[in-house]
Amino acid sequence: MTTQNTDSPALALRGVSKSFRTPDGQQVGVHPTDLDVAPGEIHGIIGFSGAGKSTLLRLANLLERPDAGQVVVHGQDLMTLSPADLRTARQRIGMIFQHFNLLHNRTVADNVAFPLRIAGADEARINERVKTCLEFVGLSEKAGVYPAQLSGGQKQRVAIARALAPEPHVLLADEPTSALDPRTTQSLLEVLADVNRRLGVTILLVSHEMGVIRRLCHRVSVMEGGSIVERLTIANGRIPPDSQLAQWLREYGDAEGDAEEAAAEPAPQHLLSEAAHG
Amino acid sequence: MADETLAPVPTILDTFIELLPEIGKAAGETGLMMLICLTAAVIVGGALGILVFLTSPGQVLGRYRRFNLVANGFINVFRSFPFIILLVAVSPFTRHIVGTSIGPLAASVPLSLAAIFYFARIIEQTLRDVPRGVIEAAEAMGASPLQIVTQVLLVEARSGLILAVTITAVSFLSYSAVAGVVGGGGIGDLAIRYGYYRFQTDVMLITIVLLVVLVQGIQFFGQWLARRVDKR
Ligand SMILES: Nc1ncnc2c1ncn2[C@@H]1O[C@H](COP(=O)(O)OP(=O)(O)O)[C@@H](O)[C@H]1O
Ligand SMILES: [Mg+2]
Numbered sequence: 397m398t399t400q401n402t403d404s405p406a407l408a409l410r411g412v413s414k415s416f417r418t419p420d421g422q423q424v425g426v427h428p429t430d431l432d433v434a435p436g437e438i439h440g441i442i443g444f445s446g447a448g449k450s451t452l453l454r455l456a457n458l459l460e461r462p463d464a465g466q467v468v469v470h471g472q473d474l475m476t477l478s479p480a481d482l483r484t485a486r487q488r489i490g491m492i493f494q495h496f497n498l499l500h501n502r503t504v505a506d507n508v509a510f511p512l513r514i515a516g517a518d519e520a521r522i523n524e525r526v527k528t529c530l531e532f533v534g535l536s537e538k539a540g541v542y543p544a545q546l547s548g549g550q551k552q553r554v555a556i557a558r559a560l561a562p563e564p565h566v567l568l569a570d571e572p573t574s575a576l577d578p579r580t581t582q583s584l585l586e587v588l589a590d591v592n593r594r595l596g597v598t599i600l601l602v603s604h605e606m607g608v609i610r611r612l613c614h615r616v617s618v619m620e621g622g623s624i625v626e627r628l629t630i631a632n633g634r635i636p637p638d639s640q641l642a643q644w645l646r647e648y649g650d651a652e653g654d655a656e657e658a659a660a661e662p663a664p665q666h667l668l669s670e671a672a673h674g
Numbered sequence: 675m676a677d678e679t680l681a682p683v684p685t686i687l688d689t690f691i692e693l694l695p696e697i698g699k700a701a702g703e704t705g706l707m708m709l710i711c712l713t714a715a716v717i718v719g720g721a722l723g724i725l726v727f728l729t730s731p732g733q734v735l736g737r738y739r740r741f742n743l744v745a746n747g748f749i750n751v752f753r754s755f756p757f758i759i760l761l762v763a764v765s766p767f768t769r770h771i772v773g774t775s776i777g778p779l780a781a782s783v784p785l786s787l788a789a790i791f792y793f794a795r796i797i798e799q800t801l802r803d804v805p806r807g808v809i810e811a812a813e814a815m816g817a818s819p820l821q822i823v824t825q826v827l828l829v830e831a832r833s834g835l836i837l838a839v840t841i842t843a844v845s846f847l848s849y850s851a852v853a854g855v856v857g858g859g860g861i862g863d864l865a866i867r868y869g870y871y872r873f874q875t876d877v878m879l880i881t882i883v884l885l886v887v888l889v890q891g892i893q894f895f896g897q898w899l900a901r902r903v904d905k906r
Contacts, residue, residue: 457814462817486816497811500906501829511815514825542905 402624404471405432406598407566411481412455412465428465428621433566437597438592440609440630442641443619449602452619453570456600457489458482470565487515490597493569496551498543498558504530505539508557515562529557532595533587549580558586560595569589569601574609585611606645610635686876694737697884702777703859707850708843710782715789715842719892722749723792723797724823730798734809734819752791760784761856781858785849794843800834801827827905831906840896844889851885861885 398427409431416423422653426448432449433439441449454460458474467474476487479589498507505526510521533553543551552572552660553644559567572588587594589612591597609616618641624641675788722745728735736742751775761784765775768783800811806826812826828835851862861881869878 459810459814480818483816483818486814491811491814493807493811495805495807497805497807497827499808499830501832501903502905510812511827514812514815514817514821544906546855558815568814 400524402456403455405468406435406437406464406470407431407433407456407600408468409452409455410466410468412452412467414451414455414460414462414464422548424448424622426455426462426645429622433598433600435510435565435598436596437615438588438601440613440616441600441602442606442609442616445604447509447619448622449604449619449643450570451622453568453602456566456568457486457491461619484515487511487562487630488564488566490562490564490567492552492559492572494556494565494568494574496543496548496555496575498551498554500543503617504535504543504546505570506563507543507554507652510558511562516520525561525563526557528556530588532560533557547580548576549584552576552584553587556591560591560597569596569598569599571603572601574603574605579606581605581608590610593612606635676855686879689874689876692693693868693880696863697880700859700864700881701884704847704850704861705856706778707785707845707853707860710779710840711785711789711846711850712843714786715793716839719790719793723794724801724827725799727798727827727844728793728819732741734807734813736821745844749791749795751771752787753795755788755876757784757788760788762785763852765856774819776857778859781853781860785853788827788849789846792845793838796842797835800838801831803834805833806831814890833900833906836896836900836903840892843892845883845898847888847892850899861888890891 409429411428411430413428414425416425429452431439431452439454442450450585451460455462456469456582458467460497463476469489472485474482477485499510502510508526508529509522510661512525517525526539526639527536529541535550535553535557536555538546538550543554546554569588576584585608588599592599600611601608601612610630613630616628616630617624618628618639628636628641630638637646687729690697706834725735726745726749727733729738729745730736730740731742743786756763757793762780762783764787765780768780769775772780772783774780795840808830809822810827812822817825850858854860854863857863861884863883865878865885868880880889
C-alpha cells in the first residue's frame with residue numbers, strides 16, 4: 397500500500413489529529429484531517445491566527461506527533477519509523493520558519509553545511525552543495541559572513557539554501573515571509589517559485605497572507621478552528637469568487653489591502669524567473 | 675640615650691619577600707583546589723546541567739519528566755546547604771575517598787560537590803538562551819539529541835558558557851578560602867592564619883591584593899573571551 401508510484405502524493409496526512417494538554421485542559425490543535433499534496437505542487441494552508449496551520453504543518457515531519465492517523469512522505473509512513481530512521485527521513489524533508497532559525501555562531505556557509513554534516517556527508521560533497529545552494533539563492537558572496545550581518549530577506553535565503561542542501565523532495569514552510577517587508581516578500585516568493593519549478597521540490601506552505609497564496613500556490617486548504625474547511629484550486633492567482641475564502645477577503649481584506657481586487661482579478665503570471673536580491 | 679642602631683621597621687615589601695615561599699605554597703594549593711573543583715564542575719556539572727535542560731518540559735527529551743524532577747531536586751538540595759555546613763557534613767565521605775579530611779585535596783571534595791551543582795544550575799539556565807526555534811530547526815533536519823548538544827547548544831550558547839565558567843571560578847576562589855579554615859590551605863588560609871590569628875595586617879593586605887588581582891584577571895579574561903566568540 398505504501399509503495400511509491402507517480403500518482404501517489406508526495407505528502408499525505410491521513411486522519412491526523414493533535415491536541416495539547418494545557419493548564420486549562422485539553423486544547424485541540426488539529427481535528428482529524430486529511431491532506432494530500434501532489435508531487436511538484438505548491439500547496440498553501442491559510443487561515444486566521446490559532447486556526448491550527450502551524451500544528452498541521454509540524455505534523456508533516458513529526459515535529460508534533462499526531463494523536464492518531466498516518467503521515468506518509470515519499471510513500472513512507474513516518475509514524476512506523478524508529479527514531480534513527482525518522483531522523484534519516486527528516487533529512488529529505490526541508491523546513492523553513494518565520495524567524496529563520498539560523499545558527500548565529502556559524503557562518504552562512506556553515507549553516508548551509510549543517511544538515512549535511514549531521515547526515516555525515518563527506519567534505520567534498522558538502523562544499524559542492526554549499527556552493528550550489530548559495531548560488532541558487534543568490535548569496536554566494538556572503539558565504540563567510542555571520543547571520544547577524546544579513547538582512548531579514550537574506551537570512552531567509554540562507555535558510556532556504558540550508559533546507560535545499562540535502563536535496564529534499566518536500567519543503568515545509570511556516571509563514572516564511574511574515575517577518576519581511578512587502579518588497580522582500582516579493583523577491584523571496586520568486587526564490588520559492590524557483591525552488592518548485594527548477595528543482596521540482598514539492599512545497600507545503602503556511603501563510604496568513606493572501607498575497608503569498610495567490611502568487612505561489614496551485615492549491616490551498618483553508619483552516620478554521622483546527623479543521624480544513626475549504627479546499628480550492630488557484631488558477632493564475634484567482635480565488636473562486638463564490639468561496640468562503642473570497643468571502644473572508646471581502647469582509648476582512650487582504651494583508652496588502654486589496655481585498656476586492658484579490659477576489660476578482662487574476663494575479664500576475666506565476667512569477668518572474670530571475671531571483672532579485674533581497 | 676636610646677640606641678640609634680635599632681633595626682628598621684619592616685616594610686610591606688620586606689614582609690612580602692620574607693613570606694614569598696609561603697605565598698607560593700598557598701597559591702599552589704589554591705590552584706590545585708580550583709583546578710580540581712572546576713574540572714569536576716565543568717565535566718560532571720556541565721553534563722548534569724545539559725541533561726536537566728534537555729529533559730525540561732517542551733525540550734528535546736522532555737518526555738523524561740521523572741529524571742528532570744529528580745535531578746532538579748538534587749541540585750536544589752545541594753545548593754541550599756551553606757558551604758561551611760556542606761564542608762563538615764561530607765567530611766566522613768572525604769576521609770573515605772582521600773584518606774584524610776585536611777589539606778587541599780580533602781578540601782577539594784566538598785568544593786567539587788558544591789561546584790558541580792552550582793555549575794549545573796547555571797548551565798541549565800544559560801542554555802535557555804538558545805531559542806527553541808533553532809533547536810527545533812535542527813530536529814527538523816534530522817539531528818540526534820547528541821548532535822543537538824554538541825552542534826547547536828554548545829555552539830550557540832558558547833559565550834554564556836564561558837561566562838558561566840568565569841563566575842564559577844570567581845565564586846569558588848572565595849569558597850576555597852573558607853575551606854582553608856578546616857586546614858585546606860591556600861591563599862585564604864594564609865590570610866586567616868597571619869592576618870586574623872596573628873594580627874599581621876600587612877600579610878592580610880598582601881593576600882587580599884593577591885585575591886583581588888586574581889578575581890579581576892579571571893573576570894577580565896572570561897569576558898574578553900566570551901565577547902570574542904559571540905557572533906550573535
Ligand atoms: N505546544 C502547544 N501547546 C499548547 N497549545 C498549543 C501548542 N501549539 C499550538 N497550540 C494551540 O493549538 C491551536 C492552533 O495553534 P497553531 O497551529 O499555532 O495555529 P496557527 O499556526 O494557525 O496560528 C491554538 O489554539 C494554539 O494555542
Ligand atoms: Mg502559526
